[in-house]
Amino acid sequence: MLGGGSSSFRLAALYTAGFSIAVAVLGLLTMLSTRAAVTQQFDDRLQADRASVIDGYNKSGLPGLLREMGEASAGPNALLFGVQTAAGAPVQGPLAGLKTPLGVSTVRLSLQGKSETLRVLTTDLGGGYRLLDGDKAGRIEALSRKVLWGFGLAFAALLVIGIVAGLALSRAMQKRMAAISGTAEAIIDGDLARRVPVRGDDDLSRLAITLNRMLDRIGALMDSLRQVTSDVAHDLRTPLNRLRQRLERSARQAEDPAHRAEIEGALRDVDAILVTFAALLRISEVEAGARRAAFRRVDLQALVRAVAEDFAPAAEDAGHRLEFQDGPPAWIEGDSELLTQMTVNLVENALRHTPAGSTVRLSTAVEPGAAALVVVDNGPGVPEAERARLFDRFYRLERSRSTAGSGLGLAMVQAVARLHRGEARLMDGMPGLKARVVFPTATS
Amino acid sequence: MKLLLVEDDQEAAAYLTRALEEAGHAVEHADEGREGLLAAAGNPYDVIVLDRMLPEMDGLAILRTLRAARVRTPVLLLTALDGIDDRVEGLEAGADDYLVKPFAFVELQARINALARRPPPQEVVTVLQVGDLRMDLLKRTVTRASMRIDLQPREFQLLEFLMRHAGRVVTRTMLLEGIWNFNFEPQTNIVETHMSRLRAKIDRGHPRELIHTVRGSGYMMHESA
Numbered sequence A: 001m002l003g004g005g006s007s008s009f010r011l012a013a014l015y016t017a018g019f020s021i022a023v024a025v026l027g028l029l030t031m032l033s034t035r036a037a038v039t040q041q042f043d044d045r046l047q048a049d050r051a052s053v054i055d056g057y058n059k060s061g062l063p064g065l066l067r068e069m070g071e072a073s074a075g076p077n078a079l080l081f082g083v084q085t086a087a088g089a090p091v092q093g094p095l096a097g098l099k100t101p102l103g104v105s106t107v108r109l110s111l112q113g114k115s116e117t118l119r120v121l122t123t124d125l126g127g128g129y130r131l132l133d134g135d136k137a138g139r140i141e142a143l144s145r146k147v148l149w150g151f152g153l154a155f156a157a158l159l160v161i162g163i164v165a166g167l168a169l170s171r172a173m174q175k176r177m178a179a180i181s182g183t184a185e186a187i188i189d190g191d192l193a194r195r196v197p198v199r200g201d202d203d204l205s206r207l208a209i210t211l212n213r214m215l216d217r218i219g220a221l222m223d224s225l226r227q228v229t230s231d232v233a234h235d236l237r238t239p240l241n242r243l244r245q246r247l248e249r250s251a252r253q254a255e256d257p258a259h260r261a262e263i264e265g266a267l268r269d270v271d272a273i274l275v276t277f278a279a280l281l282r283i284s285e286v287e288a289g290a291r292r293a294a295f296r297r298v299d300l301q302a303l304v305r306a307v308a309e310d311f312a313p314a315a316e317d318a319g320h321r322l323e324f325q326d327g328p329p330a331w332i333e334g335d336s337e338l339l340t341q342m343t344v345n346l347v348e349n350a351l352r353h354t355p356a357g358s359t360v361r362l363s364t365a366v367e368p369g370a371a372a373l374v375v376v377d378n379g380p381g382v383p384e385a386e387r388a389r390l391f392d393r394f395y396r397l398e399r400s401r402s403t404a405g406s407g408l409g410l411a412m413v414q415a416v417a418r419l420h421r422g423e424a425r426l427m428d429g430m431p432g433l434k435a436r437v438v439f440p441t442a443t444s
Numbered sequence B: 001m002k003l004l005l006v007e008d009d010q011e012a013a014a015y016l017t018r019a020l021e022e023a024g025h026a027v028e029h030a031d032e033g034r035e036g037l038l039a040a041a042g043n044p045y046d047v048i049v050l051d052r053m054l055p056e057m058d059g060l061a062i063l064r065t066l067r068a069a070r071v072r073t074p075v076l077l078l079t080a081l082d083g084i085d086d087r088v089e090g091l092e093a094g095a096d097d098y099l100v101k102p103f104a105f106v107e108l109q110a111r112i113n114a115l116a117r118r119p120p121p122q123e124v125v126t127v128l129q130v131g132d133l134r135m136d137l138l139k140r141t142v143t144r145a146s147m148r149i150d151l152q153p154r155e156f157q158l159l160e161f162l163m164r165h166a167g168r169v170v171t172r173t174m175l176l177e178g179i180w181n182f183n184f185e186p187q188t189n190i191v192e193t194h195m196s197r198l199r200a201k202i203d204r205g206h207p208r209e210l211i212h213t214v215r216g217s218g219y220m221m222h223e224s225a
Helices: A007-049 A051-073 A138-188 A203-253 A257-288 A290-294 A300-317 A336-352 A384-391 A409-419 B010-022 B033-042 B059-068 B084-092 B105-116 B153-164 B172-180 B190-203
Strands: A080-085 A090-092 A103-111 A114-126 A129-136 A296-299 A321-325 A331-334 A359-367 A370-377 A423-429 A432-440 B002-006 B026-030 B047-051 B075-079 B097-100 B127-130 B133-136 B141-144 B147-149 B169-171 B211-214 B218-221
Touching: A007 A051, A007 A114, A007 A129, A007 A138, A051 A080, A051 A090, A051 A114, A051 A129, A114 A138, A129 A138, A138 A203, A203 A257, A203 B010, A257 A409, A257 B084, A290 B084, A296 A300, A296 A336, A300 A321, A300 A331, A300 A336, A300 A359, A300 A370, A300 B190, A331 A336, A331 A432, A336 A359, A336 A370, A336 A409, A336 A432, A384 A409, A384 A423, A409 A423, A409 A432, B002 B010, B002 B033, B010 B026, B010 B105, B026 B033, B033 B059, B047 B059, B047 B105, B059 B075, B059 B084, B075 B084, B075 B105, B084 B097, B097 B105, B105 B169, B105 B172, B127 B153, B133 B153, B153 B172, B153 B190, B153 B218, B169 B172, B172 B190, B172 B218, B190 B211
Parallel strands: A321 A359, B002 B026, B002 B047, B047 B075, B075 B097
Antiparallel strands: A080 A090, A080 A129, A103 A114, A114 A129, A296 A331, A359 A370, A370 A432, A423 A432, B127 B133, B133 B141, B141 B147, B169 B218, B211 B218
């Protein structure tokens, strides 16, 4: 819809409506006051133009009156006259037959076959006669209509101009808003270098400049975060590297097998710290979103099948069954390395937290606009209240505290799903746990 | 083997030099970038072990300069950064392999050996042979003592990797990277399970084992005496 949902269009429409109502009220008031003034003028003329006729009557009685009346009736804009007796019997003139009270009144009269509205002034002359003078009142009506018509035109023009201007304004605003929201979308997608285009010097440009300054600040914070992460990686890995090397060297030099076994145990501990450290750094890297630049078309179905095939022998050796349910290709835009790691984490999570003899089933599904990966087991499951928390870093179920694992596997799953604009959810697998990750499908 | 180690951390360099020398290599050490670049450009080495983060001139710049100067010596990049982009960046700059610090010495040793005796890329091998085990890469068939062995695709890849590195240690991480393309550590021992299935098919019923476990390091394929 044109302009629909645009705040600038709504604003313009509201403004136009308000202005139009004001014009309409102004038009009505103008019409009324014009009409009153014109009527007053009309009545003044009725008063003034009978003066010569009354004079004639006062000087020479009825014959004088009739003479003056004949003179006053001549001419293009002359008034209409009439004389009647005090009892109302017509004496002479086109208005002589009217039955009007004294003073000004409005009457209808048929003149030369045309029905006309007249405004008539009735005067008692004394001596048994009444004088009537009047004119066609149509002029007053015509003038009022003209005033109304003029204001009507102005009203219509105002509406049209208002709507067109509102549309144009909202188009222009929408275009600039689209530029701002396009920039925001690009930044959400990981392109932190994007900035809002600034045009001219108005309030929107000033807003754009403020937004850009905010983005610069966020960019600087992200850079320093990355710098810190990188520094931590370097600064912590260097001493850990030395520690590992020393332990390794001691293990090589140890003569006593018990002593060597002890050192090798310490080496394994250092390695476990390093694995956790690497997993944390990797989650941060994925959450930073920079990986989207490397997205390719990936068949999720083929990728999941490969993981299922690679892990089936190991699952079997551990007394589990790992099954893959075949399906149609599920193309999504993504990073196959991260998607593989995500799938591996889900499979390992299912294998690790279900007793021997359990079955883990992997499948993919294609839905309109989406592709889903489903990993479901028939193990003991997870209480609903705890399911969402399993995506938190280092969150572990009470019963799994003694089980191997870093507590970071599902956090990584969540990070990878979000990177792909997907959603990871844990549900009741009836009876076990069901993990479902939905991705938007590839557009091209 | 003649190695060049470019590493600014004195203690790490001393340890690596000693351990590599104990393993029978001749090691030259450069502790900053420019010196390393001059040494690498002017002397024939079998493998260059290059730290990525060096003061003054960083490892990637050295690597790019070397490759631009058509020095083709295999380079193993050592790094404290194991971001996915960092790895891609390192390989694109011309590194032949990439090892994240800290690492087990046996891992470094295995990778140096794998790089050093790599056949020139233009040489196309169609048949691999170790003892009486024969792999035809065109027909995708494997025979031992003229008996046909049926392998799953992953088992075939695994065997090919071992045969191409015959006589050298292949670590678990090398297999994860080379065959599964996993640049992370899965918690499941998928290498071991696939290896034990491959072994059952290759070595069972034969007097001489061809696939050997090297304790604490990985696997090695060779014709044992």
